[in-house]
Amino acid sequence: MLFAQILRKKAHWIFEADRQPQFAPDIVLVDITDKPEVQEGWDYDHTTGFFTEPVPTEAPFPELTEIELLQQENLLLKAQKQALTERAEFIEDVVAEMAAQVYQ
Structure with missing residues (x-):
């Protein structure tokens, strides 16, 4: 048998077992033996018992151009340089304070 643990209205964990295990009462398990296409992360409707593929809510990040990548890298390098300068100071x-203490 194939089961899905439902968490926050999604198929959180899919596993096989000979029979439905008894977990804590707040853990929801659904028998999906007849729905092998269901995957972890799919949405689950408690009222209808149907699973659906999740619909992306946001468009994926567009790929950055080479100039944008170089600008980001430049910004990070400037921040690293500033941090190293402050640390060296x-x-x-x-060292100056230690020397002053030693040579008093």
């Missing part, structure tokens, strides 16, 4: 200050 901090280390210089620490």
Whole structure:
């Protein structure tokens, strides 16, 4: 037999078993032996008992052009350079303070 665990109105987990297992009462299992096309992530309507493929709510992100990719990389590199500069200045200050303590 084939079962689907329903979570948040979706087929969350699909598994095979000889009989329907007894889990906690709040875990919903549906026998989908006669619906082998159902996949994890499909929507489930509790009132009708039907499964449907999920409909994407947002369009996928468009692919970035080479210029846009380079602009993003440039932005990240500038941020890394700034962080390294600030760290180097901090280390210089620490070394100067340590030297002042040692040579008092």
